Amino acid sequence: MDQLENNKAQHPRMTGSQMVVQALKDHGVDTVFGYPGGAVLPIYDEIFQQNEIRHFLVRHEQGAVHAAEGYARSTGKPGVVLVTSGPGATNTVTGLTDALMDSIPLVVISGQVPTFMIGNDAFQEADTVGITRPCTKHNWLVRETDALGPAFHEAFHVALHGRPGPVLIDIPKDVQFAIGNYIPLDAAPKSKYNPRTKGDTDEIGFLVSLMETAERPIFYTGGGVINSGIQACRTLQELVNETGFPITSTLMGLGAYPASGSHWLGMLGMHGTYEANIAMYECDLMINVGARFDDRITGRVSDFSPGSTKAHVDIDRSSINKVIPTEIPIVGDAGIVLQQILELWRSKGKKTNSLEVDKWWRKIKHWKTRDCLSYENSDTMIKPQYAIQRLEELTQGYDRFLITDVGQHQMWAAQFMKLEDPNRWMTSGGLGTMGYGLPASIGVQVAHPDSLVINVSGDAGWLMNMQEMGTAVQYQLPIKQFIVNNKRLGMVRQWQQILHGERYSHSWSEALPDFVKLAEAFGCKGIVISNPADLDEAIMEMVAFDGPVIVDCQVTEHENCFPMIPSGEPHNKMIFEEDIQAQEDQLVGKEGSILV
Amino acid sequence: MNSLRLNKGVSRKSAYDLRNPTEDVFEVHTLTVLVDNEAGVLARVIGLFSGRGYNIESLTVSEVDHKGKLSRITIMTKGKPTVIEQIKAQLERLVPVYEVHDLTTEGPSVERELALLKVKGEGNHRVEALRLADIFRARVVDSTLESFVFELTGPPEKIDKFACLMEPLGLIEIARTGVVGISRGEY
Numbered sequence: 110m111d112q113l114e115n116n117k118a119q120h121p122r123m124t125g126s127q128m129v130v131q132a133l134k135d136h137g138v139d140t141v142f143g144y145p146g147g148a149v150l151p152i153y154d155e156i157f158q159q160n161e162i163r164h165f166l167v168r169h170e171q172g173a174v175h176a177a178e179g180y181a182r183s184t185g186k187p188g189v190v191l192v193t194s195g196p197g198a199t200n201t202v203t204g205l206t207d208a209l210m211d212s213i214p215l216v217v218i219s220g221q222v223p224t225f226m227i228g229n230d231a232f233q234e235a236d237t238v239g240i241t242r243p244c245t246k247h248n249w250l251v252r253e254t255d256a257l258g259p260a261f262h263e264a265f266h267v268a269l270h271g272r273p274g275p276v277l278i279d280i281p282k283d284v285q286f287a288i289g290n291y292i293p294l295d296a297a298p299k300s301k302y303n304p305r306t307k308g309d310t311d312e313i314g315f316l317v318s319l320m321e322t323a324e325r326p327i328f329y330t331g332g333g334v335i336n337s338g339i340q341a342c343r344t345l346q347e348l349v350n351e352t353g354f355p356i357t358s359t360l361m362g363l364g365a366y367p368a369s370g371s372h373w374l375g376m377l378g379m380h381g382t383y384e385a386n387i388a389m390y391e392c393d394l395m396i397n398v399g400a401r402f403d404d405r406i407t408g409r410v411s412d413f414s415p416g417s418t419k420a421h422v423d424i425d426r427s428s429i430n431k432v433i434p435t436e437i438p439i440v441g442d443a444g445i446v447l448q449q450i451l452e453l454w455r456s457k458g459k460k461t462n463s464l465e466v467d468k469w470w471r472k473i474k475h476w477k478t479r480d481c482l483s484y485e486n487s488d489t490m491i492k493p494q495y496a497i498q499r500l501e502e503l504t505q506g507y508d509r510f511l512i513t514d515v516g517q518h519q520m521w522a523a524q525f526m527k528l529e530d531p532n533r534w535m536t537s538g539g540l541g542t543m544g545y546g547l548p549a550s551i552g553v554q555v556a557h558p559d560s561l562v563i564n565v566s567g568d569a570g571w572l573m574n575m576q577e578m579g580t581a582v583q584y585q586l587p588i589k590q591f592i593v594n595n596k597r598l599g600m601v602r603q604w605q606q607i608l609h610g611e612r613y614s615h616s617w618s619e620a621l622p623d624f625v626k627l628a629e630a631f632g633c634k635g636i637v638i639s640n641p642a643d644l645d646e647a648i649m650e651m652v653a654f655d656g657p658v659i660v661d662c663q664v665t666e667h668e669n670c671f672p673m674i675p676s677g678e679p680h681n682k683m684i685f686e687e688d689i690q691a692q693e694d695q696l697v698g699k700e701g702s703i704l705v
Numbered sequence: 706m707n708s709l710r711l712n713k714g715v716s717r718k719s720a721y722d723l724r725n726p727t728e729d730v731f732e733v734h735t736l737t738v739l740v741d742n743e744a745g746v747l748a749r750v751i752g753l754f755s756g757r758g759y760n761i762e763s764l765t766v767s768e769v770d771h772k773g774k775l776s777r778i779t780i781m782t783k784g785k786p787t788v789i790e791q792i793k794a795q796l797e798r799l800v801p802v803y804e805v806h807d808l809t810t811e812g813p814s815v816e817r818e819l820a821l822l823k824v825k826g827e828g829n830h831r832v833e834a835l836r837l838a839d840i841f842r843a844r845v846v847d848s849t850l851e852s853f854v855f856e857l858t859g860p861p862e863k864i865d866k867f868a869c870l871m872e873p874l875g876l877i878e879i880a881r882t883g884v885v886g887i888s889r890g891e892y
Binding site for chain 2: 238239242243246247250267272301302425426427429430431434
């Protein structure tokens with residue numbers, strides 16, 4: 110610390126706001142999403158006077174955070190957000206929580222009232238670090254200009270290391286104006302936050318020995334593999350293909366193993382495939398890499414995969430044994446641990462119990478014949494499943510990024526969209542944030558200006574952040590908004606049908622806007638379709654149009670998303686369309702009905 | 706920093722996994738947490754407990770290394786064994802946390818609490834209070850003709866016991882620090 114004091118004189122002197130811009134540049138940031146206001150004017154003034162960092166003006170701070178999430182998830186780089194104090198900061202809370210739940214690295218910079226006014230209920234003052242403490246991985250209120258450099262270096266380090274997540278730096282306005290010494294990264298104190306990344310070799314040895322003898326193994330992977338990077342996904346693919354074990358994945362992990370791969374069972378969980386869920390129930394060795402036994406995955410915990418030995422690879426030690434007791438806990442980075450497993454398994458002669466694993470596959474193939482995603486199509490009405498299926502088939506060959514909002518359409522997209530690569534699927538998993546899709550698609554398009562970026566949305570969720578169409582038009586971002594419009598809050602309505610005696614309390618939209626006129630009002634293109642015969646043409650028109658498009662795809666209103674594990678039930682108790690029609694008793698038990 | 710290392714208590718080699726994770730046994734554990742003495746660190750720890758529904762039986766905090774700006778937080782908490790493990794893992798996850806030790810499971814330890822008790826009374830009650838204070842090795846730190854303030858150090862149970870005895874003798878106020886603890890021996 111003393112040495113730091115001595116060296117200070119050698120460091121460049123500049124204002125706090127110049128330091129902010131300098132630190133962003135030093136960390137390779139070229140894109141910021143934000144909204145100006147009184148307490149960040151000095152930083153905006155600096156942004157005005159340079160060209161290396163592009164700033165995208167959103168229409169609401171929540172949109173900025175989701176856009177940064179889309180940017181981060183599609184690039185692997187941290188997303189950066191700049192907002193003002195008070196309402197600017199409080200509007201980031203939903204996005205921060207979303208990023209925390211889904212482990213997305215973000216650096217959010219908020220302005221604050223000057224230090225001498227903090228605590229005085231000043232204009233646009235809020236206790237930003239207090240409010241965001243539980244929804245960030247860490248946050249800082251920087252009260253001295255000299256501390257800005259180290260705070261930024263630590264912020265980027267914390268956001269990206271260990272389990273990634275959002276961090277926030279709150280900077281009072283006087284700190285932005287004051288002149289100080291900018292301490293660059295190489296002169297700043299080394300971060301003490303260095304979570305373990307390499308897995309315990311004893312545990313890995315034990316896991317490999319079980320892999321050699323397992324009769325009914327399965328890989329269950331999650332977003333941790335994608336967060337670990339492209340190399341982790343490649344290692345996973347090698348391991349799966351060489352062992353010949355089946356693989357399923359959470360909503361967050363889609364794309365880490367290609368959907369066209371021969372070992373792919375589809376997504377698991379509440380709306381996952383029958384074969385994936387039954388295989389999870391029946392397996393004898395479960396290898397969880399980078400997933401966290403979320404309640405959407407496990408169903409009833411006491412009946413979760415009762416006969417299996419479970420290995421759990423997670424960089425976050427608190428995820429291990431939190432929900433499901435694990436026999437083989439491995440704390441480490443998914444990519445590094447997968448590499449360790451692969452190397453050890455190869456060096457021991459690539460052994461598996463192939464006779465039994467072949468039998469296991471025969472069982473799985475039998476379950477696949479259940480054709481669990483089938484639905485009854487219609488000639489007169491567009492079925493939502495059909496709309497998404499056609500969207501998938503017609504855009505398959507494109508350099509494509511898919512974003513969803515939250516609800517039925519999200520689950521249908523997860524079921525029908527075939528994701529071949531990581532970082533091309535952006536969806537709000539843990540928090541289930543309606544309104545995520547549109548702003549996230551903006552962030553993705555900013556990062557990938559020449560790619561086809563499609564947000565599959567519902568009508569209700571889309572309206573929650575529709576103001577961001579203004580952003581898309583301002584920057585001519587050719588995002589495609591594919592709204593699966595059932596004029597309902599579809600998932601809410603589905604639960605009301607199953608759980609609340611078909612009393613559809615406030616789950617429909619009485620006064621939806623005309624989406625084509627809305628598109629025109631924003632200055633972009635609108636397309637409306639309601640006839641299945643027009644669907645393909647409309648999708649191609651959307652894809653071909655050089656600019657932002659809103660597609661109002663009007664679908665059947667009371668379609669349910671199946672298969673489904675009703676809440677509080679185990680994996681082997683999935684229900685299908687015909688169960689709903691046949692069922693007179695409650696499908697969900699008393700215990701299940703209190704779950705969400 | 707070794708705080709995020711997989712500590713004992715979670716691997717298949719430990720006694721923890723031999724227990725039935727669903728059993729409804731509540732245990733009281735004393736955890737000591739070494740943290741950066743930065744703004745908001747206590748709020749972070751307390752917020753973790755309230756946000757995730759964990760219990761705090763007692764909590765003490767003070768800076769212990771002025772040069773390194775480190776504080777030690779001692780938390781007495783109560784929960785099922787699986788919840789206690791989860792609390793430790795969640796604490797270790799916080800960025801300003803260096804070390805989490807479970808004094809209850811990591812070998813012998815000393816746990817102490819300090820209490821100040823105000824006892825108001827006259828005549829025999831006064832004499833009896835003084836006599837009991839002597840037995841408990843409580844010190845008188847303030848006195849008027851009608852009251853004493855006793856200072857007592859010891860394990861929480863000893864303070865409970867003393868307070869219980871003072872009750873009929875005119876106990877009118879009590880202030881307790883909460884437990885601080887440290888492991889015995891050279892580690």
